Amino acid sequence: MQHRVEQQQELIGLEGGARSRLPAGEIRSRLRRVETVVLDVDECLLPGYAQIALGHLAHRYLTREAGRNPARVGAWLRMTLVGGCLYLLKKFQPSGEGRNRRLHRNFGHALRGIPAAEIRRLAPEVWRDLYPGVQDCLAWLCRRVPVGIISLGLDLALESLPEKLGAPGCPMFLAFARANRVSWRDGRFDGIVEPWLAGPADKAAVLAELTRAGQAGIPLVVGHNRDESLIAREAFHSGGLAIGIGAGPADEAHFQVLLPKGDWPGLARFLAAYWP
Secondary structure, eight states, X not given: OOOOOOSOSSOEEOGGGXXXXXXXXXXXXXXXXXXXXXXXXXXXXXXXXXXXXXXXXXXXXXXXXXXXXXXXHHHHHHXXXXXXXXXXXXXXXXXXXXXXXXXXXXXXXHHTTOBHHHHHHHGGGGGGGOOTTHXXXXXXXXXXXXXXXXXXXXXXXXXXXXXHHTOTTOTTEEEEEEEXXXXXXXXXXXXXXXXXXXXXXHHHHHHHHHHHTTSOOSEEEEEOSGGGHHHHHHHHHTTOEXXXXXXXXXXXXXXXXXXXXXXXXXXXXXXXXXXX
């Protein structure tokens, strides 16, 4: 079933620079029903991909290690070669579950053998480039309803996000955090645990599981592309709302409210105006 909104054929302007085909009254009504916020991470909370940022940090670590210890040159060379494959996959292969699974597989190979302590030291640096306004907007949201994340990235990276946002004092932030799990062997990174979260159906299955367990209610989804298409549809059909922040033309129809890429201050103004 399509969830494309037909009440308004043209996008109308809203507070905060948002646009929607829904009338303002329906937006307010839907936001009043919201019981849970479900966030995406990559290209929503930060301009790039947390997994790729972690890979860059790990590569710099191995470069330093190889300079000090010739025995680490092999690991550095492997990461360099696999990193090149990851770049080509990301740049030239069309998006979709197949590409995402290949990215996960190669990423697991690239980082294999790096000490767990070093990976955990690097992980918080992934969040240094969050979009401006993310912290304030999430602080506002988590005072109202539980806020969680369903991501195709790594659970390892999410561990340090509350500290970066200053959210430990907000118990409803990261009420749930679902992402791909990493595995360790002898205190070193050993890959990403299968089955992998790799596309819209995987995100939808996680949301359904959370809902059955009572951890998620009627959702407000914040995403940006087809990976959120099914949870956005579930939000709409359950009476909630889906917001695309930086959705491209091919993905705008998945969301009922649209905002420019990275415009978290605009999102905060929109929510304050329509979710009293």
